[in-house]
Amino acid sequence: MQTLNIIDNSSSGFNAFQLFNDKPMVSADRILNLIEQLQSTLCFEQLINRFAMEASKYADFSGLSFQYQDGIANMRGSRPGKFKEQIELRINEEFIGVLTYHINQRLNQQNLDTLQELHRYLAYPLKNAVLLHQANQLAMHDHLTGLNNRRFFDDQLKKAINHAKRNENMLSLMLIDLNKFKQVNDTHGHHIGDIVLKEFSRVLSACIRDYDTAFRFGGDEFAVIIEGADTTSVANIEARIHHKTQMNSLLSKYDVSASVGFSFLHNNDNEANFFNRADQGLYKQKVAQPRGPLRIV
Ligand SMILES: Nc1nc2c(ncn2[C@@H]2O[C@H](COP(=O)(O)OP(=O)(O)OP(=O)(O)O)[C@@H](O)[C@H]2O)c(=O)[nH]1
Incomplete structure (x- = not known):
């Protein structure tokens, strides 16, 4: 399993200036569009669906899921493949969750590099969704018994x-x-x-x-x-x-x-x-x- 650990500093992939200067593998227009889509929801399923729509343009996969602390969100119509490619997402070393691609053919390095570039834009929205989920859990559960x-x-x-x-x-x-x-x-x-x-x-x-x-x-x-x-x-x-x-x-x-x-x-x-x-x-x-x-x- 690969790990993507995003270090939260001024040179992170979120620097818009960098987007237009570093010749990213995905065009700046597409990235801005993706960021906009991902910023407009805190629902795990919607995040994974919207992300999968973009990611599927760069890699061939039959399913995508995101596993967080105590749950899992699957892309709509997700199907298991022959292989799995898993990427652990971290921000400043803090565990966010694991993305699992279900694939029928191994991804090449270029596919993986492009996906990793896109993951940088997915990690923060997923972190926000995790925080909301944790807050909801706390609000709905009795802290002593877990009921x-x-x-x-x-x-x-x-x-x-x-x-x-x-x-x-x-x-x-x-x-x-x-x-x-x-x-x-x-x-x-x-x-x-x-x-x-x-x-x-x-x-x-x-x-x-x-x-x-x-x-x-x-x-x-x-x-x-x-x-x-x-x-x-x-x-x-x-x-x-x-x-x-x-x-x-x-x-x-x-x-x-x-x-x-x-x-x-x-x-x-x-x-x-x-x-x-x-x-x-x-x-x-x-x-x-x-x-x-x-x-x-
Ligand atoms: N240890 C603990 N005690 C609690 C908690 N919340 C409430 N209590 C106590 O629960 C007790 C409930 O008292 P009662 O309703 O009289 O319970 P009871 O002795 O079972 O009385 P009956 O229901 O009439 O049989 C009180 O002593 C509260 O202080 C908690 O989170 N932990």
Whole structure:
């Protein structure tokens, strides 16, 4: 894998004066046009598509992808080739991501040199897209557990309700609250409390399907949006949460259990009453919980 490390200084490829003086392999007009195209979006897919349109004039490839920290963006219609040519992009040594060209014939040195010239104009827009992606991740995720946060929940719940009504699909909302969690903090300290919250988040994620979304609202409160599941599936998820929490050595060591409430979307529901019914279910289980063993459905 080749590495392109762009050093951010006055002699970088971004110096417009240099563009017109150094006889680049790609004409200055084309480069300016490419820069303009790349500057007008922060979407990974659009960046890769727009870049690929230009790059395909200088090299023959069947696919192009950009792999960043925790995701991958593919050129539209990207197809695997016989070989791969990978270029790691860095700016001032900082890792931005890896570009992968899918090719059927090895690129010659001139192809590669031209692509490397073009990569100089792609690296900064990609870096901006990575920064935006990281900021979005921070804004949407709970920093302690890595689950989605309350802010993202509001957004997702609205979308899920609209989607379920439009497609006449079932939709369920599950609310979960840990029992005796304050006691863990008070007896063992906040640090252990944090470990318990992380462990429960892991357990909760293991109880749901990949396409169900789990959230931490804050404190010891969690939620799961469950799309397209009937009453039996939702009851099974609830049973799994109770069972796995009881069986987990760390959670049982600190005597932590969970209370769960859920609701199913009705035709005339809005977000508030859909949420309130789940909350009432949670409350019922919460008040019933200290009186006897956990209800395993
Ligand atoms: N360790 C830790 N504790 C937190 C965090 N956020 C909130 N808390 C604590 O979570 C506790 C929540 O208290 P309660 O809602 O009374 O929880 P509980 O003891 O489970 O009570 P019930 O829900 O009635 O069973 C409080 O002690 C908060 O200080 C966090 O990020 N880390």
